[in-house]
Amino acid sequence: MQLTEEQRTMRDVVREFAETELRPADREGDETETFPEGAWDDLTELDLTGIAVPEEFGGIDADMVTYAVLNEAVAYGSLSIATAMSVHGLACACIDTFGSDAQRERWLPEMATGRPVGAFALSEPGAGSNPAEMTTTARREGDEYVLDGEKQWITNATRAGVAIVFAKAVPEDAGAGASPDDTGETVTQFLVPTDLDGFAVGEPEDKLGLRASDTAPITLDSVRVPAENRLTEEGRGLAAAFEILTGGRVAIGAQSVGLAEAAFDDAVAYAQEREQFDGPIADIQTIRHKLAEMRTELESARLLTREAARKLEAGADDAAVAASMAKYSASESAMSITNEALQIHGGYGYVSEFDVERYYRDAKITEIYEGTTQIQKEIVARHVLGEQ
Known part of the structure; x- marks a missing residue:
């Protein structure tokens, strides 16, 4: 394209910035398991924290193809920082x-400048691939909702000033102890400032890769949120989440391509x-053929991702399916290409002196977050079989 x-x-x-500034920050952050806040401030200088914000609020309001291109460029330097950026964008x-x-x-004007940082709280300890099974509740009490529950695998959790929290609404007139299953109500979306009483962040996860990006659980213990902070009608939260995650999957596809290209170039x-x-x-010859295969796989993933971005921007009927295909293909390619890059490095690829071992560790998460490879395949299969 x-x-x-x-x-x-x-x-x-952005790519030059990512290579010269973000990559060294990523190396240090991976070693210390801390997010490089200085790099985040640098993103702000390039307006990248406002990538999903309209111009009227200080953002750059990027179209979806530009959004994919810039996510790819940032991930060329650091998947951890690119992930934090895209979740803030969500x-x-x-x-x-x-x-x-x-x-x-x-x-939005403040978030376009990178502060407060945004988080997206959908997954739970018992509800990952099937968020409809979440147990977090939001009970209506007058002009407020009271949120209770736990969220898991939340990127930016320790840094966030605002979180988009998904919970099952319980009507005000429901009896004591009533659950959403009793009332028939379903998932709803809330804008939750993280400084509210009862909002607590747990210890960051000790992860295989993406170690420069903070990932931590969130606990909501009788967190009182003004009713005006509800972002969707009661029961419309899952539809809203899936709509937003379609763009998120394009971003992950693009980031997978950026990471894979960094490994390929090395x-x-x-x-x-x-x-x-x-x-x-x-x-x-064996090495030459590996490189040829890697480059072909890389370009295929890039084209599929940018085509998904184009379809989403155009409002195509199959945009969501295209996003799932892009995310599935690009994440699998990232895993394959980083593996081959490590193999080409031989024993040196297995030590932290070379970046490829970090790329290899980081690549695995692209097959898991924002919908596993298996979930993406199921979405595509339903489309192929005319089931949706």
Whole structure:
């Protein structure tokens, strides 16, 4: 897909920034398991924290193809930072799409500048791939909702100033101890400032990869939220989540491509420098064919992701399916390409001196978050079989 001159210019600027600034920050953050806040401030300088915010509120209101291109460029330097950026973007998109004019005016200008950081709280300890099984509740009491429950795997949890929380609404006139299942009510979406009483963040997870990005559980213990902070009608929260996550899956597809390209470029450079059998290993047919396969897989994933972005921007009927195909394909490619890049490095690929071992660890999460590979396959299969 041919990019516009403006898109190419933005991509090149962000990619150079990602390579020279974000990658070193990612290395340090991975080692110390801390998010590089200085890098976040640098993102703000490039307006990337306002990527999903309309221009009237200080953002850049990127179209979906530009959104994918910039997510790819950031992930070329750091998947951890790209993930934090895209989750912040999810929160912004929820407020922009479903919030009132007052909510948009209150939150979006500040969030476009990167503070407060946004979080997206959908998953729970017992409700990951099937969020309809969530147990977090929101009981209506006059002009407030009282939220109780637990959320799991929340990116930006320790840093967030506002969280988009999904909970099952319980009507005000429901009897004591009533559950959403008793009343027939379903998932609803709320804008929750994280400084409210009863909102608590647990210890960050000790993860295989993405170690520079904070991931932690959230507990809601009688958190009182003004009724005006409800973003969707009661029972419309899941539909809202899936609508927003369609764009999120395009972002993850693009980030997978960015990560894979970083690993590929390192593999090419190493193959040209490393000598065995009286010459660079790039002269060995097995290595050459690996590189050819990696490049072909990389470009296929990129094209599929950008086509999904184009369809989403155009409002195509199959945009959600295209997003699932892109996320599935690109994440699988990221895992495959980082694995091959590590293999080309041999023993050196297995030590932290080289970035490819971190790329390999980071790549695995792309097959899991924002809908596992298996969930994406099921979405595509339903479409193929005419079941949706």
